[in-house]
Amino acid sequence: xxxxxxxxxxxxxxxxxxxxxxxxxxxxxxxxxxxxxxxxxxxxxxxxxxxxxxxxxxxxxxxxxxxxxxxxxxxxxxxxxxxxxxxxxxxxxxxxxxxxx
Numbered sequence: 001x002x003x004x005x006x007x008x009x010x011x012x013x014x015x016x017x018x019x020x021x022x023x024x025x026x027x028x029x030x031x032x033x034x035x036x037x038x039x040x041x042x043x044x045x046x047x048x049x050x051x052x053x054x055x056x057x058x059x060x061x062x063x064x065x066x067x068x069x070x071x072x073x074x075x076x077x078x079x080x081x082x083x084x085x086x087x088x089x090x091x092x093x094x095x096x097x098x099x100x101x
Contacts, residue, residue, distance in 0.1 A: 007049035014042035029084070029091045033077045040070050 018038035025031045044063045051059025085091055 004049055004053045008046060011042045011045040011049065014045065015039055018042065027092045027094060029081055029093055032093065033074065033081070037070060037074060040066060 015038075018035040021035040021038070022032055044066055047059040047063050047066075051057065051063075081091060084096070
């Protein structure tokens, strides 16, 4: 039987991996976006684990809202990434400091 602690450990490992991905590779925008999405999935896993443990469907409903916002965030992030690559021919985060509004 899988316990609540097992789910929380897996969620913490996923969150730690995503945090390490952001710290180790801060230059590539794609990896930063993927790390943010992995963080959201780790948090969602914890929501679902607590929802199942407490027999309360509100946590699972909240996960659907988080996934919808994450999908919109990903679409906007990828659109910004494409525009950045077209103008700079690079996706390095260090090139973002020269952008003008």
